[in-house]
Structures are given as C-alpha cells and as structure tokens.
Amino acid sequence: MVKKLFPEAMARLYSRVFVCRVCSTKIRADPAKVRLGKVKCRNCKSRALRPKRKPLM
Numbered sequence: 232m233v234k235k236l237f238p239e240a241m242a243r244l245y246s247r248v249f250v251c252r253v254c255s256t257k258i259r260a261d262p263a264k265v266r267l268g269k270v271k272c273r274n275c276k277s278r279a280l281r282p283k284r285k286p287l288m
C-alpha cells in the first residue's frame with residue numbers, strides 16, 4: 232500500500248466528498264449545496280450526508 236498520499240491525491244479523494252449515512256455511498260458535491268439540503272444520495276435518495284473523514288497520519 233501507499234505510505235504517503237500526495238496532496239493532489241488527498242484532494243481528489245477527500246475534498247468535497249460526502250458519504251451517505253444510510254448506505255455509505257460516496258458522493259462528490261459542493262459543501263454549500265450539501266448544507267442547504269440540495270444534494271441527495273443517488274442510491275437511496277437520502278439527504279443524510281456526512282463529510283468523508285481523512286485518515287490520521
């Protein structure tokens with residue numbers, strides 16, 4: 232496995248990525264839109280999203 236992630240990889244994997252609380256589907260969306268409830272899970276139509284957590288290094 233990769234020991235150290237490059238900043239561009241971190242940005243791609245974690246910035247603006249949210250996870251559905253119901254079915255754990257990952258969704259890339261604008262955080263402002265998520266806060267306003269405009270983003271729905273494409274899998275289960277839920278609006279319960281949380282930001283994807285970055286692993287501790």
Ligand SMILES: [Zn+2]
Pocket residue numbers: 251252253254255256272273274275276277
């Ligand atoms: Zn879902």
